[in-house]
Amino acid sequence: MDAVHKSSSGHLGLPLGAAEIGAVLYGHSLVHNPDEPRWINRDRFILSAGHGSMFLYTWLHLSGYDLSIEEVSNFRALHSKTPGHPEFHETPGVEATTGPLGQGVGNAVGMALAGKMAEARFNTAEHPILDYHVIALAGDGCLQEGVALESIEFAAHQKLDNLILIYDSNNVTLDAMAIKTQSLNAAARFKAIGWDVQTVEQGNDMVSILKAVTRAKKAKSGKPQLIIAKTEIARGIPEVAGTNKGHGEGGAKFVDAAKKNLGIPEGTHFYVSDDVRAFFAEHKKRLIRGYKKWNKLFSAWSAANPEKAALLASRITPPSAADLFSKIPGFPADAKLATRAAGRDVLQPIAAALPLFITGAADLFGSTLNYIATDKEFDETNRAGRNIRYGIREHAMAAINNGIAYDGIFRTSCATFLVFADYSRPSMRLAALSKLPVTYIYTHDSVGVGEDGPTHQPIETVSALRLIPNFDVIRPADPEETAGAFAAALERVDGPTLLALSRQNVPLLNDIPVETRRNGVLKGAYIAVKETAELTHILLGSGSELQHAIAAAKTLGAGVRVVSVPCFERFNRQSQDYKNEILPPAVRKRVAIEAGVTPLWREYVGLDGKVIGIDRFGISAPGNTVMKELGITADSVVAAAKSL
Ligand SMILES: Cc1ncc(C[n+]2csc(CCOP(=O)(O)OP(=O)(O)O)c2C)c(N)n1
Ligand SMILES: [Mg+2]
Numbered sequence: 001m002d003a004v005h006k007s008s009s010g011h012l013g014l015p016l017g018a019a020e021i022g023a024v025l026y027g028h029s030l031v032h033n034p035d036e037p038r039w040i041n042r043d044r045f046i047l048s049a050g051h052g053s054m055f056l057y058t059w060l061h062l063s064g065y066d067l068s069i070e071e072v073s074n075f076r077a078l079h080s081k082t083p084g085h086p087e088f089h090e091t092p093g094v095e096a097t098t099g100p101l102g103q104g105v106g107n108a109v110g111m112a113l114a115g116k117m118a119e120a121r122f123n124t125a126e127h128p129i130l131d132y133h134v135i136a137l138a139g140d141g142c143l144q145e146g147v148a149l150e151s152i153e154f155a156a157h158q159k160l161d162n163l164i165l166i167y168d169s170n171n172v173t174l175d176a177m178a179i180k181t182q183s184l185n186a187a188a189r190f191k192a193i194g195w196d197v198q199t200v201e202q203g204n205d206m207v208s209i210l211k212a213v214t215r216a217k218k219a220k221s222g223k224p225q226l227i228i229a230k231t232e233i234a235r236g237i238p239e240v241a242g243t244n245k246g247h248g249e250g251g252a253k254f255v256d257a258a259k260k261n262l263g264i265p266e267g268t269h270f271y272v273s274d275d276v277r278a279f280f281a282e283h284k285k286r287l288i289r290g291y292k293k294w295n296k297l298f299s300a301w302s303a304a305n306p307e308k309a310a311l312l313a314s315r316i317t318p319p320s321a322a323d324l325f326s327k328i329p330g331f332p333a334d335a336k337l338a339t340r341a342a343g344r345d346v347l348q349p350i351a352a353a354l355p356l357f358i359t360g361a362a363d364l365f366g367s368t369l370n371y372i373a374t375d376k377e378f379d380e381t382n383r384a385g386r387n388i389r390y391g392i393r394e395h396a397m398a399a400i401n402n403g404i405a406y407d408g409i410f411r412t413s414c415a416t417f418l419v420f421a422d423y424s425r426p427s428m429r430l431a432a433l434s435k436l437p438v439t440y441i442y443t444h445d446s447v448g449v450g451e452d453g454p455t456h457q458p459i460e461t462v463s464a465l466r467l468i469p470n471f472d473v474i475r476p477a478d479p480e481e482t483a484g485a486f487a488a489a490l491e492r493v494d495g496p497t498l499l500a501l502s503r504q505n506v507p508l509l510n511d512i513p514v515e516t517r518r519n520g521v522l523k524g525a526y527i528a529v530k531e532t533a534e535l536t537h538i539l540l541g542s543g544s545e546l547q548h549a550i551a552a553a554k555t556l557g558a559g560v561r562v563v564s565v566p567c568f569e570r571f572n573r574q575s576q577d578y579k580n581e582i583l584p585p586a587v588r589k590r591v592a593i594e595a596g597v598t599p600l601w602r603e604y605v606g607l608d609g610k611v612i613g614i615d616r617f618g619i620s621a622p623g624n625t626v627m628k629e630l631g632i633t634a635d636s637v638v639a640a641a642k643s644l
Pocket of ligand 1: 013049051052100101138139140141142170172173174175233247
């Protein structure tokens with residue numbers, strides 16, 4: 001209450017309404033170590049209802065995380081460790097960035113999945129080192145979101161019984177009472193989907209909550225566990241409690257009276273009683289004893305299973321691109337294949353080199369071709385399988401991948417058609433914000449898709465994804481650049497990478513040495529064809545259109561350079577010297593070609609240059625025909641260059 005009052009913003013409804021749930025979790029149920037927030041066998045708690053961030057900060061502070069009362073009192077202030085919504089990396093003990101409702105449910109499912117996978121790989125009968133639970137707290141809003149529904153279905157289908165979802169059921173959302181927008185029977189819904197459901201009628205009764213959580217933790221029913229806790233929002237502030245007025249900071253003006261009613265000494269702020277401090281200090285000691293005991297188990301496990309221990313430790317060091325390149329065979333010079341097919345071939349040696357690399361698809365493995373051929377599928381009977389079938393749930397797939405990445409053990413990737421990146425995008429944005437190294441293998445990356453027509457032909461998708469900060473988009477031009485793209489994605493540790501791969505065949509660009517193509521991708525842009533006379537023109541291109549720039553250069557003559565630009569973001573991170581070397585500022589006659597919207601290319605062609613692209617929706621016809629009809633040809637590049 002004090003923090004929300006002081007910052008004149010934020011939400012005190014959930015922190016008050018769910019206070020007893022927090023007390024049970026952080027005072028009793030969660031197995032964790034506040035001094036070691038990333039302990040691998042900790043229970044993970046995710047506040048999916050991120051607007052209630054003060055709930056999380058309060059309990060993290062009280063339970064002894066490195067989050068001082070000063071930080072708590074600086075809620076939402078510049079550079080505080082208590083941002084408006086929980087942000088991964090910013091606050092010890094915050095497991096996931098939440099706030100966009102529903103995402104945390106998907107993240108929790110991803111962590112639970114990662115838990116099952118990790119148990120299968122690392123536990124032994126003698127030394128079961130991993131047995132953690134994932135517990136998420138979600139409100140009406142989270143559960144109204146599609147991403148949550150997709151995720152809870154997936155969790156039930158995969159029988160993730162290490163997952164506990166606590167539903168803060170308070171009949172209130174933001175604008176109004178929840179009855180205005182929902183009339184479902186949550187218990188029946190979850191049961192029908194395949195969850196175990198308990199209902200706690202008095203969500204402020206700690207004993208009942210504790211019983212429910214304990215029972216959920218013990219359940220080995222093969223079903224994820226839902227606890228519906230009936231709560232009263234903003235409990236303790238009678239003026240707003242139980243109504244949507246209690247949702248935001250509206251109750252803050254009644255805080256003094258409310259604190260008095262609760263027996264908090266008058267005139268104090270951020271008051272914590274000695275009893276409470278003493279309780280949590282004792283509890284932390286208990287937790288640390290448990291942690292030390294586990295460490296002994298872990299040491300014994302490490303000694304008995306050095307290979308498993310090395311594998312687990314390997315999660316910390318990302319692979320180097322050079323090392324991966326040494327394991328990816330070159331493609332035959334006369335091969336003609338789509339970059340998605342090249343992706344299939346590149347993925348296999350990568351999967352062999354990185355046993356913690358996993359992948360999945362939203363019912364399109366047959367098209368995206370990212371199936372690990374030597375491995376099996378992840379399901380209830382084979383928790384070690386590395387191929388995950390997400391079903392037609394692109395949003396959940398991306399949110400679940402974030403959860404796997406937050407968890408930190410596996411290097412995760414997932415796939416669908418590029419045009420459906422729009423269905424994954426909210427989670428992709430959070431992956432970028434939270435610096436998660438997720439790899440998206442999204443194929444069918446242009447009008448080259450052909451016959452499926454404009455609904456399936458990405459136009460603005462590649463550029464739209466490039467706009468997300470800290471989000472790398474790589475559009476490789478040929479199979480060797482595809483090898484570079486995968487290595488680039490996997491060597492990256494501080495953010496996601498999307499690989500935009502073609503449906504249609506592309507020629508191998510054999511005139512460019514293999515190393516140049518592979519390493520060029522790591523730089524984001526590189527000289528694909530060097531001029532042999534004084535430089536007059538620069539032609540730029542990405543993906544399946546680079547071949548047209550190369551063909552045009554042959555027609556245009558010796559002073560023409562071709563620059564391959566597979567990744568804007570990587571190129572933009574290079575030194576100014578490197579950028580000037582690739583794109584000498586004095587050379588203003590520039591033409592770029594890409595089968596998509598044109599505006600972003602202005603950054604590289606300047607005001608004097610020209611961009612050949614597609615600023616309209618596509619056409620239903622064979623891919624080659626569409627490309628020609630829309631002017632994506634070498635002739636267009638030649639004409640544009642001559643016009644400069
Ligand atoms: C995707 C998304 N849409 C809208 C919002 C804005 N918003 C924040 S909280 C909230 C209402 C949530 O209701 P509920 O989950 O029941 O939380 P309660 O009001 O009970 O705390 C809304 C609409 C959001 N954070 N995320
Ligand atoms: Mg609610």
